[in-house]
Amino acid sequence: xxxxxxxKGIPDLKAALEAVGNKVKKQTAYQAVVExxxxxxxxxxxxxxxxxxxxxxxxxxxxxxxxxLRKGRMYAIVGPRRKFKKPDPSGKGxxxxxxxxxxxxxxxxxxxxxxxxxxxxAVTKARVNATLQSTLSAGILAEAKRRASRKPRK
Numbered sequence: 495x496x497x498x499x500x501x502k503g504i505p506d507l508k509a510a511l512e513a514v515g516n517k518v519k520k521q522t523a524y525q526a527v528v529e530x531x532x533x534x535x536x537x538x539x540x541x542x543x544x545x546x547x548x549x550x551x552x553x554x555x556x557x558x559x560x561x562x563l564r565k566g567r568m569y570a571i572v573g574p575r576r577k578f579k580k581p582d583p584s585g586k587g588x589x590x591x592x593x594x595x596x597x598x599x600x601x602x603x604x605x606x607x608x609x610x611x612x613x614x615x616a617v618t619k620a621r622v623n624a625t626l627q628s629t630l631s632a633g634i635l636a637e638a639k640r641r642a643s644r645k646p647r648k
Contacts, residue, residue, distance in 0.1 A: 522633030523568050524561040530625035531557050531570045537614035538572060542598070551598060554578035554591035555610075573611060 535557045542552045551574060559570040574591035582589050601607030 526629035530622045541610035
């Protein structure tokens with residue numbers, strides 16, 4: 495006597511899993527990255543103390559996340575925004591924080607370093623990882639439940 499197993503729906507299951515992956519990559523992953531990196535921005539602003547002169551560096555710190563994948567990875571950039579400009583109070587034009595943020599972070603031969611990005615990352619790294627995991631898993635589960643509730647194709 496021999497037993498045989500006939501599994502139906504394997505192509506449908508494979509397609510559903512691939513669809514969940516695409517959904518996660520394009521929407522849920524982007525939302526997770528933005529949600530996870532927002533505390534880093536807040537911490538970096540806290541560490542970039544407001545300057546008495548302009549507060550430009552503090553105000554320019556932001557988040558840029560791309561909804562596209564680059565080599566299968568999504569990324570976010572936290573730091574001073576390039577196009578953020580503020581008038582110089584001395585009337586000499588505009589101050590662009592990206593032109594001097596690295597000097598504040600790492601210091602110069604005459605000025606000590608006043609890091610703001612590295613401590614912000616160190617303080618929030620565990621929270622970022624936890625937020626990414628929880629947001630991604632919630633998105634995957636929600637999409638899987640939504641797909642499971644659909645009527646199967648014949």
